[in-house]
Amino acid sequence: MAVLVIAEHHHGGLSDATHKVVTAASKFGGDVDILVAGENAGAVAPEAAKVSGVRKVLKAEGETLRKQTAEAMEALVVPLMANYDAVFIAASTTGKNFAPRIAAKLDVMQLSEIVEVVDQSTFVRPIYAGNAIMTVKSADAKKVITVRGTAFPAAGNDGSASIEDVAAPSGPFKSEFVSEEMVKSDRPELTGAKRVVSGGRALGSSEKFQEFIIPLADKLGAAVGASRAAVDAGYAPNDYQVGQTGKIVAPELYIAIGISGAIQHLAGMKDSKIIVAINKDEEAPIFQVADYGLVADLFVAVPELTAAL
Structure with missing residues (x-):
């Protein structure tokens, strides 16, 4: 029994998402190997070898893998699956691109965005924007699984896996x-x-988004997020979007400013450890998931909070 984890890496560094996928893969059982493929794989492989619980690291580097396109990753991974019972992939933009092609070539059903491994054939995943939880049982001989990293703790860095070229x-x-x-x-x-400090449509303009959200994020050393409504209105760029059709986050602190809390947005941040909401509408759905809620005009409350920090 063996499991292959496809590493997520950027700019010569291993993503924290890989550590979380390794945790999920270890719950499946058997030996866990990591495949580091793509640009700078040689620099990332030693870092992957330190991840706790990993038996060995497979390193694949070449011009065809420079940006992990779906066709190239499928051509690399499918032959390797002869030695593995399952492949675990982060449910990121990159992973969601090539995982379906790998599953199709293996003629199996993809198991998407799992949040729990029950046993080697049974998995739990959210549906309906996280409002319901589904338990899925697969009889496929090979499993292709994408993992919602926010549901698993990160593996440690006390490993000493061997590195093998592929x-x-x-x-x-x-x-x-x-x-x-x-x-x-x-x-x-x-x-x-x-x-994470996120802003919503209530900010009214990109200028107000910059004026009120950015200084608070700077004070906290936080990343900046936005609701889909704010992104669609042009207040913030697409890569700031948090939600079902954006990025899934689970920080220690999430501050939602001027965000009503639509289902689409809640699906992307409700697993945050502490949620703080600032909204002048006391009936806003965001308050149902917030640990701390402030019913106030954000244009008054946010500068006061920023100044207090």
Whole structure:
């Protein structure tokens, strides 16, 4: 019995999401191996080898894997699955891109965004924006599983796994990576931040979003988030969006400012350890999940809070 975890890594560093996926994979049972594929795999592999509970690290580096396109990852992972009973993948933008193709090539059902491993064939996952929980049983010989990292604690860093080279697929493939435009910021990455300050439609404009949300986030050393309504209105960029169709976060502190608390948004942040809500509508749904709620005009309360810090 063996499990393959596909590492999530960015800019030469292993993502915290990988540690959480390893925790989920260890609950499946058997040996856990990590596959580090893509650009800078050579730099990331030693870091992956330190993750607790990992038997060995497979390192695959090549031009075809530079950006982990779905076709390249499928060509790499599917042959490796002859030695594994399951593959665990973070339910991130990258993982959601190639996991379905791997499942299709293996002719199995993908098990998406699990939050609990009951046994080797039974898993728990949220549905209906997290308002219901489904228990899924799979009889497939090979399991392709994406993991909601916020549901699992991160594995430690006291491991000493061996590192083994794996050949990258040769290609060419029908699709290829052309270019990307990355938003550069000194702030913590949203999905891994310990503190998040989010703004909603009540801010009224991108100028007000910058004026009230950013200084508070700076004081707290927090990442900045936004509701879908705020993003759709142009107050904040798409990569700030928290929610069912945005990013799933579970920081130690989540401050929701001018956010009503629609189901779509709650699905992305309700697992936060402490939720603070500031909204002038005392009937706003956000107060039903908040640990601390302040019924007040955000344009008065937020500057006072920022000044007090």
